[in-house]
Amino acid sequence: MNAPSDQKTFRLVGTRPIRPDGIEKVTGKAIYGPDFVAPGMLHGAVLRSPHPHARIRGIDTRRAEALAGVKAVVTGADFPGGAEGTVAGGETPTDLKYASIKCMARDKVFFEGHAVAAVAATSAAVAEEALKLIAVDYEVLPHVTDIEEALRPGGPILHDDVFTQGLAETPTTPSNASLRFAMTRGDAEQALGAAVEVYTGRFTLQPVHQGYIEPHACVASWQADGQGQIWCSTQGHFSVRAMTAGILGMSIASIRVMPLEIGGGFGGKTTVYLEPVAMLLSRKAGRPVRLAMQRGDIFRASGPAPGAVIDIRLGALADGTLSGADIEFKYNGGGLPGAYEVYSGVMSTLSCYRVPDANVVGWNVLTNMPTVHAYRAPGAPQTYFAVECAIDELARRLGIDPIDMRLRNVLRPGDTDGRGMTLGAIGYAETLEATKAHPHYAAPLGPNQGRGIACGSWGNYGGPSTAAVSLAEDGSILVTEGNPDIGGSRAAMAMMAAETLGIAYEKVRVTVADTSSIGYSMGTGGSRTTFATGMAVVQAAEAVIEIMKQRAAQMLGADAAGIEWRDGAAVLGEQRLSIAEIAAKSGMTGGPISAEAAIHPGGFLPGFGAHICDLEIDPETGHTTVVRYTALQDVGRAIHPDYVEGQIQGGAVQGIGWALNEAYVYDREGHLDNAGFLDYRMPVASDMPMIEAVMIEVPNPDHPYGVKGVGETPIVPPLAAVANAVRDATGLRIGDLPLSPDRIYARLQAAE
Amino acid sequence: MSKLLVSTTVNGDAQEFLCDPGATLLEALREQLGLTGSKEGCGSGDCGACTVVLDGNMVCSCLVLAAEAEGRQVATIEGVAEGSMLHPVQQKFLEHGALQCGFCTPGFIVAAKALLDHNPAPSESEVRYWLAGNLCRCTGYDKIVRAVMDAAAQLRQERMPA
Ligand code: FES
Ligand code: FES
Numbered sequence: 068m069n070a071p072s073d074q075k076t077f078r079l080v081g082t083r084p085i086r087p088d089g090i091e092k093v094t095g096k097a098i099y100g101p102d103f104v105a106p107g108m109l110h111g112a113v114l115r116s117p118h119p120h121a122r123i124r125g126i127d128t129r130r131a132e133a134l135a136g137v138k139a140v141v142t143g144a145d146f147p148g149g150a151e152g153t154v155a156g157g158e159t160p161t162d163l164k165y166a167s168i169k170c171m172a173r174d175k176v177f178f179e180g181h182a183v184a185a186v187a188a189t190s191a192a193v194a195e196e197a198l199k200l201i202a203v204d205y206e207v208l209p210h211v212t213d214i215e216e217a218l219r220p221g222g223p224i225l226h227d228d229v230f231t232q233g234l235a236e237t238p239t240t241p242s243n244a245s246l247r248f249a250m251t252r253g254d255a256e257q258a259l260g261a262a263v264e265v266y267t268g269r270f271t272l273q274p275v276h277q278g279y280i281e282p283h284a285c286v287a288s289w290q291a292d293g294q295g296q297i298w299c300s301t302q303g304h305f306s307v308r309a310m311t312a313g314i315l316g317m318s319i320a321s322i323r324v325m326p327l328e329i330g331g332g333f334g335g336k337t338t339v340y341l342e343p344v345a346m347l348l349s350r351k352a353g354r355p356v357r358l359a360m361q362r363g364d365i366f367r368a369s370g371p372a373p374g375a376v377i378d379i380r381l382g383a384l385a386d387g388t389l390s391g392a393d394i395e396f397k398y399n400g401g402g403l404p405g406a407y408e409v410y411s412g413v414m415s416t417l418s419c420y421r422v423p424d425a426n427v428v429g430w431n432v433l434t435n436m437p438t439v440h441a442y443r444a445p446g447a448p449q450t451y452f453a454v455e456c457a458i459d460e461l462a463r464r465l466g467i468d469p470i471d472m473r474l475r476n477v478l479r480p481g482d483t484d485g486r487g488m489t490l491g492a493i494g495y496a497e498t499l500e501a502t503k504a505h506p507h508y509a510a511p512l513g514p515n516q517g518r519g520i521a522c523g524s525w526g527n528y529g530g531p532s533t534a535a536v537s538l539a540e541d542g543s544i545l546v547t548e549g550n551p552d553i554g555g556s557r558a559a560m561a562m563m564a565a566e567t568l569g570i571a572y573e574k575v576r577v578t579v580a581d582t583s584s585i586g587y588s589m590g591t592g593g594s595r596t597t598f599a600t601g602m603a604v605v606q607a608a609e610a611v612i613e614i615m616k617q618r619a620a621q622m623l624g625a626d627a628a629g630i631e632w633r634d635g636a637a638v639l640g641e642q643r644l645s646i647a648e649i650a651a652k653s654g655m656t657g658g659p660i661s662a663e664a665a666i667h668p669g670g671f672l673p674g675f676g677a678h679i680c681d682l683e684i685d686p687e688t689g690h691t692t693v694v695r696y697t698a699l700q701d702v703g704r705a706i707h708p709d710y711v712e713g714q715i716q717g718g719a720v721q722g723i724g725w726a727l728n729e730a731y732v733y734d735r736e737g738h739l740d741n742a743g744f745l746d747y748r749m750p751v752a753s754d755m756p757m758i759e760a761v762m763i764e765v766p767n768p769d770h771p772y773g774v775k776g777v778g779e780t781p782i783v784p785p786l787a788a789v790a791n792a793v794r795d796a797t798g799l800r801i802g803d804l805p806l807s808p809d810r811i812y813a814r815l816q817a818a819e
Numbered sequence: 820m821s822k823l824l825v826s827t828t829v830n831g832d833a834q835e836f837l838c839d840p841g842a843t844l845l846e847a848l849r850e851q852l853g854l855t856g857s858k859e860g861c862g863s864g865d866c867g868a869c870t871v872v873l874d875g876n877m878v879c880s881c882l883v884l885a886a887e888a889e890g891r892q893v894a895t896i897e898g899v900a901e902g903s904m905l906h907p908v909q910q911k912f913l914e915h916g917a918l919q920c921g922f923c924t925p926g927f928i929v930a931a932k933a934l935l936d937h938n939p940a941p942s943e944s945e946v947r948y949w950l951a952g953n954l955c956r957c958t959g960y961d962k963i964v965r966a967v968m969d970a971a972a973q974l975r976q977e978r979m980p981a
């Protein structure tokens with residue numbers, strides 16, 4: 068199953084030890100965002116707009132302020148104006164102006180659930196009571212939640228000061244189309260004209276939520292000297308610091324952010340919704356303040372992934388070569404500009420295939436729903452859905468096996484991807500060959516069953532990371548890093564440190580440090596942590612080895628150049644000094660031993676996955692059951708295979724949920740109709756079969772242990788894998804997600 | 820509105836707390852008793868992160884009033900391990916890598932233990948349906964189901980007469 072192309076063997080890399088934070092997490096001791104309590108803490112609550120689009124004429128907070136137990140009330144008027152610039156917020160930069168408005172509305176609300184005021188009080192009950200006493204004078208405005216309607220002339224315009232970016236001529240009238248971004252190579256029209264087959268289709272997707280189970284929560288504490296502390300669960304506490312500082316006009320170093328354990332994020336926790344509000348409340352009240360979101364608020368007011376309308380024309384030659392593509396997509400960006408999914412959508416649309424002549428245009432369209440935010444491979448699953456369905460249709464028309472069709476077009480080492488990067492040791496073809504050879508692909512199907520194949524890719528990232536490695540007095544090892552552990556990364560860091568140092572995994576303790584205790588680290592996102600922060604850990608460990616060799620040389624009265632590092636010890640001929648011995652004498656050889664690496668590595672490689680989905684459709688109800696699912700992925704090298712497989716399995720199931728069930732449903736009044744887990748139906752255990760994760764290991768030569776990012780790729784293929792399986796089972800090409808029972812049933816009826 | 824005094828037993832220990840009449844058991848456990856192992860993912864009975872066992876029955880503690888705990892036995896995630904000895908379900912979650920973020924994990928472990936207390940040999944589909952009230956967004960359930968099946972096998976072995 069795993070065929071590493073280089074046969075380097077490792078002591079620890081590739082094994083499955085128990086994660087260092089595991090026991091805390093299976094016994095209920097781990098402290099997550101909503102669990103943290105500060106002494107003297109007040110309880111905050113946020114008043115949210117019941118209207119999807121309205122002007123705020125005034126807010127009267129006097130009665131709330133007069134309520135016994137209320138210690139502070141804030142509104143948009145308490146936020147400093149003029150927050151501007153951008154902050155690296157994970158996979159995509161964040162515009163501070165809109166980040167600030169997202170935290171608290173100013174003169175307008177742009178979506179149902181938009182925060183308009185907040186209260187801190189001695190109990191949660193008093194805070195809730197106080198919200199009822201705040202009078203907001205709204206002038207309700209016409210709203211729009213649908214992409215096409217938002218572009219219709221004469222409809223409601225959300226922002227008077229937003230003009231479409233990216234047009235040849237700067238427009239003079241404001242528009243809900245906030246951004247156009249295009250990529251052109253060759254001559255798509257000419258290529259499509261010369262193609263033997265052209266598939267033309269329209270695909271639509273609804274917004275879906277990241278669906279992390281832990282609600283957003285934080286405690287903020289402001290002190291009279293202007294220093295602030297924040298305890299929160301986030302994918303990136305350094306960006307919480309920078310965004311809070313930027314929004315509130317504080318200096319970055321005056322805020323210290325303590326990362327708590329994080330209960331899922333998937334990109335959705337790379338921004339701030341609560342922290343600046345809690346900090347303002349704390350500043351007014353002079354006490355720490357907790358703010359937390361309820362599940363309904365999370366659906367209504369935190370970032371989903373954009374819904375989309377995608378038009379595609381994809382052409383192929385008789386041998387299956389994809390010759391030309393013309394793709395135009397519109398993403399539903401939500402209430403505020405600044406979403407970057409259009410950029411990543413354009414760049415990743417054809418990122419794993421050679422299509423010499425292509426024209427890809429993306430639009431960000433503002434509507435009265437929450438501003439979209441990163442969700443696992445942001446911007447890619449939508450366009451891949453269209454492309455992979457189109458390839459499936461072309462393969463059928465040309466009578467070519469769908470895997471062979473992809474093999475004919477897939478990028479190979481030396482090719483250039485959609486971002487213009489020339490790719491080195493990519494394992495796309497290996498992954499496809501393994502998919503074709505997998506027993507699943509040849510297994511017989513039962514009645515009413517169908518099989519779908521689809522691929523997907525994500526560019527991955529490196530990004531800045533800092534890590535420190537130091538020796539304790541007894542020679543045990545401390546690793547300090549700045550990336551919240553969202554799925555087992557402490558284990559991977561400990562394994563890489565122990566592997567490098569030549570010691571036991573158990574000798575290493577990993578701490579995810581606060582923003583004042585380690586240098587800058589970009590957030591846990593972009594499938595970058597094991598790659599970039601892992602590389603920083605390895606480099607710091609190597610630096611520590613160099614120091615230990617020098618110390619050993621002193622102890623042995625020898626030249627450091629003659630000393631070798633072997634199996635956790637300095638070795639000179641027959642003489643051997645262990646880490647413990649070197650540590651014990653460090654006071655006499657120059658003091659404590661530690662080293663830090665602060666890096667911004669390149670050399671990252673994209674991920675590529677191929678999924679096989681078998682499903683069965685009940686013709687009586689249109690209900691779909693996934694009966695077998697196999698997900699193959701080029702993972703570089705898996706440090707801890709359990710957590711690599713886990714990423715693949717979890718991403719696949721999120722994608723299956725997107726394909727089959729999940730969708731934001733707005734009613735005519737612009738209210739979200741399914742703002743809870745009962746009606747926003749994410750997959751549960753009884754919906755799913757086992758998900759076979761197959762790791763294809765084509766190591767990345769630019770990482771000391773061959774790592775490629777794995778987290779995001781697996782959500783890209785499932786949408787089309789499911790839709791192609793429905794096509795196979797029913798003969799129907801349904802381009803609208805979700806493939807819910809009623810939709811399938813209606814199409815089956817219509818086809819009869 | 821005056822508070823209610825509730826006397827109950829949590830993980831075998833007698834406990835008393837004051838609560839508002841409308842407070843949920845989950846709030847009382849987390850806020851009054853400092854037992855934050857039970858999580859709130861939804862507050863509406865849809866995610867199972869708050870799962871506890873009340874007089875032998877698995878419940879969502881967000882749907883139970885704190886006052887209803889009066890005179891009853893509550894078992895939470897904090898009582899699943901015996902001292903520092905992990906329960907086999909906990910051990911198998913670790914061995915199988917059945918948690919990523921770990922936020923859903925307490926609810927899953929309490930629910931899985933409740934299943935195995937009733938049914939020592941569940942089939943895969945019995946495990947999946949029993950756990951259908953617990954949401955996990957990270958794992959896709961594969962490793963969770965395997966961990967529970969494996970814990971069941973180990974418990975059967977342990978219980979076998981020597
Ligand atoms: S918090 Fe009780 S079921 Fe979700
Ligand atoms: S491990 Fe994150 S929700 Fe289950």
